[in-house]
Amino acid sequence: xxxxxxxxxxxxxxxxxxxxxxxxxxxxxxxxxxxxxxxxxxxxxxxxxxxxxxxxxxxxxxxxxxxxxxxxxxxxxxxxxxxxxxxxxxxxxxxxxxxxxxxxxxxxxxxxxxxxxxxxxxxxxxxxxxxxxxxxxxxxxxxxxxxxxxxxxxxxxxxxxxxxxxxxxxxxxxxxxxxxxxxxxxxxxxxxxxxxxxxxxxxxxxxxxxxxxxxxxxxxxxxxxxxxxxxxxxxxxxxxxxxxxxxxxxxxxxxxxxxxxxxxxxxxxxxxxxxxxxxxxxxxxxxxxxxxxxxxxxxxxxxxxxxxxxxxxxxxxxxxxxxxxxxxxxxxxxxxxxxxxxxxxxxxxxxxxxxxxxxxxxxxxxxxxxxxxxxxxxxxxxxxxxxxxxxxxxxxxxxxxxxxxxxx
Amino acid sequence: xxxxxxxxxxxxxxxxxxxxxxxxxxxxxxxxxxxxxxxxxxxxxxxxxxxxxxxxxxxxxxxxxxxxxxxxxxxxxxxxxxxxxxxxxxxxxxxxxxxxxxxxxxxxxxxxxxxxxxxxxxxxxxxxxxxxxxxxxxxxxxxxxxxxxxxxxxxxxxxxxxxxxxxxxxxxxxxxxxxxxxxxxxxxxxxxxxxxxxxxxxxxxxxxxxxxxxxxxxxxxxxxxxxxxxxxxxxxxxxxxxxxxxxxxxxxxxxxxxxxxxxxxxxxxxxxxxxxxxxxxxxxxxxxxxxxxxxxxxxxxxxxxxxxxxxxxxxxxxxxxxxxxxxxxxxxxxxxxxxxxxxxxxxxxxxxxxxxxxxxxxxxxxxxxxxxxxxxxxxxxxxxxxxxxxxxxxxxxxxxxxxxxxxx
Numbered sequence: 105x106x107x108x109x110x111x112x113x114x115x116x117x118x119x120x121x122x123x124x125x126x127x128x129x130x131x132x133x134x135x136x137x138x139x140x141x142x143x144x145x146x147x148x149x150x151x152x153x154x155x156x157x158x159x160x161x162x163x164x165x166x167x168x169x170x171x172x173x174x175x176x177x178x179x180x181x182x183x184x185x186x187x188x189x190x191x192x193x194x195x196x197x198x199x200x201x202x203x204x205x206x207x208x209x210x211x212x213x214x215x216x217x218x219x220x221x222x223x224x225x226x227x228x229x230x231x232x233x234x235x236x237x238x239x240x241x242x243x244x245x246x247x248x249x250x251x252x253x254x255x256x257x258x259x260x261x262x263x264x265x266x267x268x269x270x271x272x273x274x275x276x277x278x279x280x281x282x283x284x285x286x287x288x289x290x291x292x293x294x295x296x297x298x299x300x301x302x303x304x305x306x307x308x309x310x311x312x313x314x315x316x317x318x319x320x321x322x323x324x325x326x327x328x329x330x331x332x333x334x335x336x337x338x339x340x341x342x343x344x345x346x347x348x349x350x351x352x353x354x355x356x357x358x359x360x361x362x363x364x365x366x367x368x369x370x371x372x373x374x375x376x377x378x379x380x381x382x383x384x385x386x387x388x389x390x391x392x393x394x395x396x397x398x399x400x401x402x403x404x405x406x407x408x409x410x411x412x413x414x415x416x417x418x419x420x421x422x423x424x425x426x427x428x429x430x431x432x433x434x435x436x437x438x439x440x441x442x443x444x445x446x447x448x449x450x451x452x453x454x455x456x457x458x459x460x461x462x463x464x465x466x467x468x469x470x471x472x473x474x475x476x477x478x479x480x481x482x483x484x485x486x487x488x489x490x491x492x493x494x495x496x497x498x499x500x501x502x503x504x505x506x507x508x509x510x511x512x
Numbered sequence: 513x514x515x516x517x518x519x520x521x522x523x524x525x526x527x528x529x530x531x532x533x534x535x536x537x538x539x540x541x542x543x544x545x546x547x548x549x550x551x552x553x554x555x556x557x558x559x560x561x562x563x564x565x566x567x568x569x570x571x572x573x574x575x576x577x578x579x580x581x582x583x584x585x586x587x588x589x590x591x592x593x594x595x596x597x598x599x600x601x602x603x604x605x606x607x608x609x610x611x612x613x614x615x616x617x618x619x620x621x622x623x624x625x626x627x628x629x630x631x632x633x634x635x636x637x638x639x640x641x642x643x644x645x646x647x648x649x650x651x652x653x654x655x656x657x658x659x660x661x662x663x664x665x666x667x668x669x670x671x672x673x674x675x676x677x678x679x680x681x682x683x684x685x686x687x688x689x690x691x692x693x694x695x696x697x698x699x700x701x702x703x704x705x706x707x708x709x710x711x712x713x714x715x716x717x718x719x720x721x722x723x724x725x726x727x728x729x730x731x732x733x734x735x736x737x738x739x740x741x742x743x744x745x746x747x748x749x750x751x752x753x754x755x756x757x758x759x760x761x762x763x764x765x766x767x768x769x770x771x772x773x774x775x776x777x778x779x780x781x782x783x784x785x786x787x788x789x790x791x792x793x794x795x796x797x798x799x800x801x802x803x804x805x806x807x808x809x810x811x812x813x814x815x816x817x818x819x820x821x822x823x824x825x826x827x828x829x830x831x832x833x834x835x836x837x838x839x840x841x842x843x844x845x846x847x848x849x850x851x852x853x854x855x856x857x858x859x860x861x862x863x864x865x866x867x868x869x870x871x872x873x874x875x876x877x878x879x880x881x882x883x884x885x886x887x888x889x890x891x892x893x894x895x896x897x898x899x900x901x902x903x904x905x906x907x908x909x910x911x912x913x914x915x916x917x918x919x920x
Contacts, residue, residue, distance in 0.1 A: 152618045210560045250751045257665035343658045346629045
């Protein structure tokens, strides 16, 4: 009987696989093949294609012209076709990291059909892979290892301020279910992102599991909110259905309140429904780009809420009616409200005010101006400048470093 | 200042979008476009393609030859090319349902770059969309509506039997965080699947949210296990990394115990860590295909554990050394252990023993034989026969109907 069923199941699978192969060129290619020496081979079966290229963030950058002037992007390289219709490309040895790539077949983007691992960034998917060389390297930190794992939940909460049910992602550390109280890190995404961004592109749960297992970070709850206050949830996860996401917001309606105004709804929900350690010293907030801007402005609005603040490639907004003709530093100095709010943040004496940015980030100057302002007032902060621009590679590094510094 | 930042952000996005468009033919196409009348238009920008086709489960079936004889598959249709390099195809009016499709460009599978919604089934992605016409139809049941939402968590538990940390998906109903105790449905996936299958392809959390909101199902906890006992978690979510999933299991190592042997570890974890209502009358189990087989055999092994049993297109195994030459019904009648185990299940008088299968399912005969056996013994069960085969469309329907029948 068992044998009959197994045969039947095999038949089903075989015929499905066969018809796919015969029709669509499905195959058993391995791609990407990550080798011991850190080189990676990509393969695509495309016998009818004239040209197969790939681009990925492990390749060098090139400058290309655009209507707005020269812009930087990842190099595009050609794959070579073999006699079997399989195109291949092999990289040099790559350092430990999570990388992303896509094929371009006769001018059109194509995901790698041999690689089921991909991430969505706004409306675009790219395939991903990880290079891991030894314990504790970046690739290792971003991987699922044989360590205790926290739980990751998609949770709905009521926001009285936004008059809406909203979704967030909550990481509870390994052992949470056994009891105890934990500090909370609020981890905010950038424009175009949502409550899934840090968990997917950001590898937040893997980073936290691994840092906690190594004793480098304290066990903590990590709350990944949705910063688009006109939307309930990530694309496809809210009641506005399976629409095409875009950079400029996730719903057509105007929000009834801002992220800053509505943020206490999140903190109240978390502190009511999770076993949290209370008070400023047990709360941290950080975010990337727009989420760095949110962290900056939420902290200004509630200066005694967080003892740890992380601005990752932050979009530093001043709010109010600013004069675009003026120098940003000059405006900061002239804006009395801004001055008072920032003064209140530092008067509350945060244990860590951390600013990190890549040296080719388009927000580099804005952050430099803000640092000049802080310096002129003698406010204490820590600063990290890395290579690269406004990219997830940097934000994963910043999260790792920030998580190690808080609640210690 | 705000304006400057907005301009900078726009510049960044614009130049990224521009370089993508110029290079790769990215565009602002809407695809699929679901219209009021239920027709759907698909669009793909592919000016260099010679032939663009699509296949999807909303199309008629056709028989094609295979090395194993004729097999049934979804029709493949041609898109028409416009002057702008955009290929289009419009369906007739479709009935409410969740549908899946993919493009085939010059013989190669291609996901729809305008549709970010897709599901993975083993190693293959297809795009999805939902047709929804009115409240309560299938499309509506599978959609996220403005109703209270349960939480969906990826939870790790220790399995002493399997000597492994393992991952499962747990749905807690709306209001769970406010208190109370709940019955538990254990919901099992098929071969090639994992703890994510019911939550993605199965739309389990949407179905439960909607049925509970309509008062058609009782609020319950739904536990979606991983039935591959040699693996910790879904592909990419365990410590064996980002490997290519295949139908025949998710890891190379031999499992130390079976799903049946290890299942009490799951129940013990859930009843210890969640506020559950205890006892047989508050436990249900169901599953599809292999998971239907697991539900069948777990129930035989622990006849007093569940009051509700659902076999969806179940792979009915008898276990032991069966003679493949023999008729299945004959074997069931001759196998004393099988007879004793099934007798114990029905002696425990389950409130519902529910068998459902499609009339073209390759497991139809096995289920017919099992029903003949049950009939011959006078054991009470309910039976549903639907159109169609071994497909998710049927399993979503079965879950909906089963969830309405349990804990009432």
